[in-house]
Amino acid sequence: MIKAVMVMNTQGKPRLAKFYEYLPVEKQQELIRRVFAVLCGRAENVSNFIEAESIFGPDSRLVYKHFATLYFVFVFDSSENELAVLDLIQVFVETLDKCFKNVCELDIVFNYSKIHTILDEIIFGGQVLETSSAEVMKAVEEISKLEAASNAITLIPKSASGWRSR
């Protein structure tokens, strides 16, 4: 099970925070702070793991990757494989990169909804459902089209969605 996904920049500002169990916002903020406090003290070229049980409770592991100005952090439990989750971060970032053509922090800042859409295609309720960035892209594009269609002064919404779903 994936417990949480966080993206934060090197100043500790959260750019994406997704917890797969309900947590009050104050608790979320505290967790992100504590993760950042550990992250910012770590050198480059060391392993991508952090001891997470002191922050997230028993049976939790944490891997992160550092890209340019951003940390991508995944928290999960013993039913995931650490290296596989590292690969998953790679998939996530690759997908973002394809979506935004050379993704940078600003893209993530300004595309709140889209980032969530992408992540939701990869992780569903804490379970990893899709590991191919091509498949994710396909779904995300469909959703964007559908959204645009529903927003364009909806004269024929029903038929549009009906056509799509066939």
Added chain:
Amino acid sequence: MSGPSLMDSLFQRTLEDLIKGLRQQLIGEQAFISKALEEIRKEIKSTDLSTKSTALLKLSYLSSLHFHDMSFATFHALEVLSSPRFSHKRIAYHAISISFHDSTPVLLLITNHLRKDLSSTNEFEVSLSLQCLSRIANVDLARDLTPEIFTLLSSNKLYVRKKAVAVVLRVFEKYPESVRVCFKRLVENLENSDPQVLSAVVGVFCELASKDPISYLPLAPEFYKILVDSKNNWVLIKVLKIFAKLAPLEPRLAKRVVEPICDHMRRTGAKSLVFECVRTVVTSLIENDSAVRLAVGKVREFLVDEDPNLKYLGLQALSIVAPKHLWAVSENKEFVIKSLSDADPNIKIESLRLVMALVSEHNVAEISRVLVNYALKSDPDFCNEILGSILSTCSRNVYEIIVDFDWYVSLLGEMSRIPHCQKGEEIENQLIDIGMRVKDVRPELVCVSRDLLIDPALLGNSFLHRLLSAAAWVSGEYVEYSRNPLELMEALLQPRTSLLPPSITAIYIQSAFKVLVFCLLTYLMQRGSTASSMFPDNLPSAVSASVSYESFDDLSVENVVDATDTHGPTCTSASITNESIVNLLNLVELALGPLLGSHDVEIQERARNVLGFVDLTKLDLLNSSVQEENDSERKGAEASKTIELMHGAFSKELGPVSSSAQGKICLPDGLMLKENLGDLEMICGDIDQPSSNSFSFGSPYEEKGGVSFSNLQIKENSRQSNESTSLLAEHRKRHGLYYLPSGKSEMISNDYPPANDPMLLGNINDNADDLVKLTEESLTPKRKPNHAKPRPVVVKLDEVDEKPESKEDSLSGAVHDVLFGSEDIVPTSSQSNLSDMPSSKRKGKEKQHTDSHVESKENLVDHGNPSSRRRKHHSHGKERRHRSPRKKNAEERKDNGQKLKEKSSHRHGMHKSGQRAEEPFNFSVQTPVIPDFLL
């Protein structure tokens, strides 16, 4: 507040505007956000769905990334959800999934929306509602939407089907009854050819099996097929995780899966899969030597890899193997030790753990030396990590691995001098503990303590204060081993002691007192001996003569003798002169005088004690030195009597006290042990005394009639120990506060101490048994006798442990039922034949027993007997899954009567079918249903 006008909605900020505004920060972030929130509160009340949804999106953003509460908008989110537009729905679902939880009041209003979207023809709408359900489903939602999910499980759109599969996990968890409906279809999906769906199903089973593996044993053939056939690493990893849980339950299965797992390990290039294979082997297939060898070989490849992640995981895998196959660590010893200086803290800690696993009686000195050197060089955190693990490893099981205590004590001294050392407290405990337990080490201990006390630099490090208090206590208590008590006195009274906290200063003063008494006594004896005869040989007899009437234990007298004999010229007797005594007394007065005005009562009182004692003796002593012999003999007699008295008070040895010692004391009549002492906490709470002091209570009294009394006691104990210790355990649980802290005497973990517990090393002269031990000790001079007996089993109260599993149990029960249904192994008679097969494990038989037991109760339950229902909690929980709905049925029937009749009767029917399915299930546990072709 009036609703927003048209103008408001026309010029509404979009999310993008909001983000831009936040980034410009014209008025500061907090001010900007509160302004935006104000706008949102207004806009969200709009009747225009576009305005409303934009407001909701902005609010979700602020909640998610700026952590503002959005619970006020739950109802508005529902309103947006009802919009026909896809984009609105998406915003609403997003908002709901981040803000709803089980106690959100409007949660149930969402059911119909979800139902509608779940049956939508648009796969993305279905996906949205599934996504939402996977986050917020509670019992009611899960129950009410089970039919829709059942339909979706066989949807021909793979996009929908994989999500329906995934949502089942949450639905099962919240509403175990749904297993009956959905499980079969879930299992069918295991044979799906589509990799995405397969990955989802295996993922769900991996989660389910991690909570309750035994229920999924019957599915082993399906998993096995996937393990052999699948080419997808994600799927393989999950299947391996499932087998890691299943294999320990069924030895035949373990044998069967070893081969394919090893194949994968040899063949695959994906590190993640290799690591998962390794982990599966070292956790669950540890008995299979060839597989373990292969895995350790792979681990070695990881260890030498460039990638720090692989190194780290390799070390982790080694530490899983270590308990069973220490050779795996020894083989890689060199690498492990090298990793101690790795740049990565994770790797360092992991390798430290492994190094500690290698420690044994023979190499402890060598390894500790290496580690202390590392500690000197490394950063503060890791340094303390190292020191902590040395301390805990060496003290494990009452210093089991330590042979040479002199070495260990000097190591403790060395460790406390490491600049980053923050382990003062732990070292303190061990110094005192060793002092009390191991008699032979005391001279060295005093020597180490002196070195610590005399170093003024250490007083400046507040982490070491606790340690210094131990050193002070040790050198006061065992001052007779000191080579130079005068020097010790100067160390104890040096000006920089003002840096110490009051509680520790108090210990310093007390120790100074003990040293002072010892010096004076030595001086008196010396004078006495020189007066009576010039031969130093007389000294011992003088000592024993002067103290014999005090009924000292012989030991301490012997100690004095030892000290004087062995240390020869540098020893106390030679160095104390009249002049030095005068200096000593002056020093005491000078140093303690100011403390009379201390604000701390403890300090004040103790200082006054010492000074009072000095006053009492000083005059006599000084006079006697100036006046002529005869006079001084007479006058000095008073002083020496006082001094001897004091010495007597201090010389009784203190031994470590077992936590169970209290249990050996018979309860006096009229003593209320169970009374609530909560009020005392307020009074005792702020007395922060190091417990070393607490040992001094009452020792002078025990001496009289010790032999007969303690023998009696022991006899009593052997009879009573069982009941008294259990009573005590209970008492201890309730009033833990009043027991000695466990750090003091490591033996406390013995809940059932043997009657002749070796705890009272100090009181050896009392018991005959202990004499035996004493000889043992002298045979192996440096080694404290170990427990001859194996460590007693710690009895656990199993009633307490079982509670928190209710849900899984009901889930697993449901799964069992359904699995049985799907496997079509129904006839009870044939099943019981199966259960007689030799392969059925003992465990299974026990189960059988409990099951039949439970079943007989089942009938009672049907008649609504609540007490039997409760008792069933302790047996296996499989039946529980019926119970709650059944109970609910009964209540519903009673309470709501006609209204719910239809529904409840429907459910009742379901329950009945469930019960029918249950009977075969009872046997399924004994012989896990894995078809023979597999095994």
